[in-house]
Each structure stands twice: as structure tokens, then as C-alpha cells.
Amino acid sequence: MRQVEPRIHVLPIPTPFPVGPVNVYLLEGEPLTLVDAGPLTDEALEALNKGVRELGYSLADIEQLLITHAHHDHFGLAREVVERSGATVLSFRENKPPLEDFDTWWEQRVAYVAEFVVRAGAPEEALRELEVMRGYRKYATSVPEVTPLDDNDEVQMGDTTWRAIHTPGHALGHLCFYQPDCELLLSGDHLLRDITSNPVLEAPRLGMTQRPRSLVDYKRSLLGIRELEARKVFPGHGEPVYDHRALVDEILAHHEERGRLILHLLREKQRTVYELGLALFGGNLPGVELFLVMSEIIGHLDVLELECKARRLERDGRSIWTAIL
Ligand SMILES: [Zn+2]
Numbered sequence: 001m002r003q004v005e006p007r008i009h010v011l012p013i014p015t016p017f018p019v020g021p022v023n024v025y026l027l028e029g030e031p032l033t034l035v036d037a038g039p040l041t042d043e044a045l046e047a048l049n050k051g052v053r054e055l056g057y058s059l060a061d062i063e064q065l066l067i068t069h070a071h072h073d074h075f076g077l078a079r080e081v082v083e084r085s086g087a088t089v090l091s092f093r094e095n096k097p098p099l100e101d102f103d104t105w106w107e108q109r110v111a112y113v114a115e116f117v118v119r120a121g122a123p124e125e126a127l128r129e130l131e132v133m134r135g136y137r138k139y140a141t142s143v144p145e146v147t148p149l150d151d152n153d154e155v156q157m158g159d160t161t162w163r164a165i166h167t168p169g170h171a172l173g174h175l176c177f178y179q180p181d182c183e184l185l186l187s188g189d190h191l192l193r194d195i196t197s198n199p200v201l202e203a204p205r206l207g208m209t210q211r212p213r214s215l216v217d218y219k220r221s222l223l224g225i226r227e228l229e230a231r232k233v234f235p236g237h238g239e240p241v242y243d244h245r246a247l248v249d250e251i252l253a254h255h256e257e258r259g260r261l262i263l264h265l266l267r268e269k270q271r272t273v274y275e276l277g278l279a280l281f282g283g284n285l286p287g288v289e290l291f292l293v294m295s296e297i298i299g300h301l302d303v304l305e306l307e308c309k310a311r312r313l314e315r316d317g318r319s320i321w322t323a324i325l
């Protein structure tokens with residue numbers, strides 16, 4: 001627990017995931033607000049309880065809970081917080097279905113990924129690896145009711161008014177929160193200093209057939225954030241960011257380079273997403289790592305396709321990618 005600005009505190013909460021602890025922020029004032037909640041584990045609940053108590057409050061005092069995105073490490077404990085406090089939960093409109101009926105949504109998502117992985121050319125064993133991902137269900141549970149936010153909505157958090165900024169990419173319904181007078185940004189997992197934020201593979205939106213192009217969205221969202229005047233950025237994991245523009249440029253350059261590498265591999269020969277994964281990251285792509293690698297590569301292929309540098313061929317139920325010379 002640490003004060004990062006007057007009346008704003010960060011509570012690092014342990015997670016069972018490779019990413020390490022997640023940052024929950026407590027904003028003092030009216031309404032007493034938490035941004036994100038941590039995963040659904042005993043250790044996380046204990047850490048959250050302790051952190052809030054050290055600041056002179058209890059979980060029962062929380063009046064409002066903002067959720068940046070519908071990933072386990074960020075909202076798993078939301079229901080627990082609501083049950084103890086009666087707090088209002090707010091998140092982006094599109095997060096209502098995953099947050100309010102998490103089990104169904106997660107099941108559908110894992111099924112979509114399994115189908116995708118087969119089309120991407122992965123062997124049968126890879127599907128067994130996805131059981132790890134299915135098992136992640138236990139780290140979150142549905143929230144009774146989510147008050148929907150839209151892009152640009154104002155939200156009173158603690159003593160100040162913040163603006164919700166829709167930043168799709170890492171997650172479809174990802175929100176950052178911006179305070180223009182103090183030039184502060186709560187960036188969730190959209191902008192992280194120490195790890196690369198993965199634009200994850202998403203199933204099509206409700207009623208749509210085309211899946212979102214996560215990396216295309218992510219790059220656009222990054223450019224949007226770059227425009228903001230931000231003195232300090234408080235991310236969902238790791239330490240604050242003081243020069244967000246340099247960091248955005250660095251991330252964009254990294255993606256540019258990766259995209260070039262993938263195009264180079266396609267110029268050598270046609271490949272499936274899985275073969276590209278093996279070429280880039282080596283022989284063994286277990287469970288969740290497989291999912292993240294697939295996500296990253298399909299993201300780059302989406303970009304290359306939009307730039308008319310690569311295209312997809314369908315052959316025997318598999319998607320094969322080829323460079324357009
Ligand atoms: Zn996260």
C-alpha cells in the first residue's frame with residue numbers, strides 16, 4: 001500500500017498468474033472508490049482487506065468500484081466487494097455480459113479459442129493445453145449488476161471528476177480513466193511499463209460474425225492516449241509511468257518490428273499462425289502461452305492484411321497465410 005498522489009493509493013494484490021501482482025487503486029473522498037479489485041483467491045482478498053484497513057477504512061465502506069476490463073486479475077473479487085459494501089460497480093457498456101454472466105462468457109470464449117487454434121494449424125495436443133485456460137474460471141465470478149459507462153463519460157471518483165476513455169485492444173471493453181486538471185491517467189492494462197500488453201484474441205461481438213482486430217484497435221487506442229497531457233500514468237501492473245509518449249512510441253516501434261519479422265517469414269513461405277508461432281518463439285507453446293502467442297500473431301496478420309501485405313487462404317479447414325509481393 002502506497003500513496004501515489006494526494007488521496008490516491010495503490011494496493012498491490014497478489015495473483016496466481018505469471019504477470020505478478022495487480023494494482024488496485026483506492027481514491028479517497030466522495031464516493032470512496034476502488035479501481036479494479038484483484039482475482040478471486042484467498043490471498044488476494046486478504047491483501048485487499050489489509051490494504052484498505054491500513055488506510056483507515058474497511059471493505060464495507062467502499063461506495064464505488066470501477067472495473068477497467070473484464071479479466072480475472074482485475075475483477076475477480078468484485079462480487080466479494082459488492083457483497084460486503086453494497087458498492088456500485090461501473091464498467092464499459094460492453095463489459096456487462098462478461099461481468100454479469102462470467103461462467104457462460106468464459107466457456108464461450110474458451111470454445112472460440114479452441115476452434116481458432118485448430119484453424120490456426122495447431123496439433124490436437126494443443127487443445128488439451130487449453131484446459132489450463134478453462135480452469136482460470138475459478139479466479140473470477142459474476143457481478144450482480146454493472147452500471148454501464150460509455151466513452152467520454154464523466155465519473156466522480158474520490159474528490160475529483162474523471163473521464164472514461166474507451167481503449168480497446170488488450171480487451172474489447174477496456175477503459176482508462178483520465179483526470180485532466182491533475183493530468184493523471186489510470187491506464188489499466190492498456191499502457192504498462194514493464195511488460196508488453198498483449199492485444200488478446202477476442203470472439204466476435206454479440207450479433208457480429210467478424211472478430212475484433214485487437215492489435216489494430218490497440219495501436220489506435222495507444223495513439224489516442226498519446227495525445228493526452230499526462231503527468232503520471234498509473235497502470236494495472238507495475239510502477240507508474242512518467243513519460244507516456246516515449247513509452248507509446250517504444251511499444252509502437254516494437255510492434256512495427258514484430259510485424260516486419262512476420263512478413264519476412266511469410267515471404268520465405270506460406271505458413272499457418274501456429275507455424276509462425278513456432279518460427280518466432282520456438283518449439284513448445286503450452287496452454288495460456290499458446291493463446292497469447294496466437295493472439296499476438298493473428299494481431300500482426302490483421303495489420304498486414306489491412307495494409308494489403310498478406311492474405312489468408314483457406315485449405316482443408318485451416319487458414320494459411322501468404323505474403324503479397
Ligand atoms: Zn491485468
